[in-house]
Amino acid sequence: MSIKIKTFASLSCALAVSLPFGFASSAQAAGANAISVKDAWVRWLPNNLPAAGYATLVNASDKPVDLVDISSNDYGDAMLHQTVSNGSSQKMVMVDKLTVPAHGQVSISPGGYHVMLEDAKHKVAPGDTVHLQLKFSDGETLDTPFAVKSPAQTK
Numbered sequence: 001m002s003i004k005i006k007t008f009a010s011l012s013c014a015l016a017v018s019l020p021f022g023f024a025s026s027a028q029a030a031g032a033n034a035i036s037v038k039d040a041w042v043r044w045l046p047n048n049l050p051a052a053g054y055a056t057l058v059n060a061s062d063k064p065v066d067l068v069d070i071s072s073n074d075y076g077d078a079m080l081h082q083t084v085s086n087g088s089s090q091k092m093v094m095v096d097k098l099t100v101p102a103h104g105q106v107s108i109s110p111g112g113y114h115v116m117l118e119d120a121k122h123k124v125a126p127g128d129t130v131h132l133q134l135k136f137s138d139g140e141t142l143d144t145p146f147a148v149k150s151p152a153q154t155k
């Protein structure tokens with residue numbers, strides 16, 4: 001229950017909805033979760049610039065599973081982007097879904113995918129932990145802690 005208590009502390013009006021969600025997650029815990037998340041961290045930037053979330057998604061099941069939605073109580077906007085280079089320049093494109101292959105993994109890592117995090121709802125600083133809700137095509141939603149790091153910490 002420690003995760004629920006943390007969520008409650010940051011959401012003063014969450015009591016009414018936290019009970020049904022608690023039931024849902026304990027029901028899920030009875031079965032094996034297909035997806036697990038490793039090495040989740042956020043590259044923080046100063047002056048309210050957008051931050052970038054990175055993680056590795058591991059699929060233990062024998063079916064591909066898609067990451068289909070991301071949300072966060074800590075940011076107004078959380079979107080999956082891909083950095084695409086065309087010649088000398090780079091641009092970011094929106095990604096609707098990211099497939100984690102059966103018995104495989106996919107990395108959301110610098111130079112490839114990132115979770116664009118904009119409009120922080122409270123002060124976020126290196127050393128903090130933020131939470132992203134990662135929603136998957138098999139119906140699973142993983143409330144995942146991401147460690148916030150300064151650019152200097154990630155080199």
Ligand SMILES: [Cu+2]
Nearest residue numbers: 081092114116
């Ligand atoms: Cu982006």
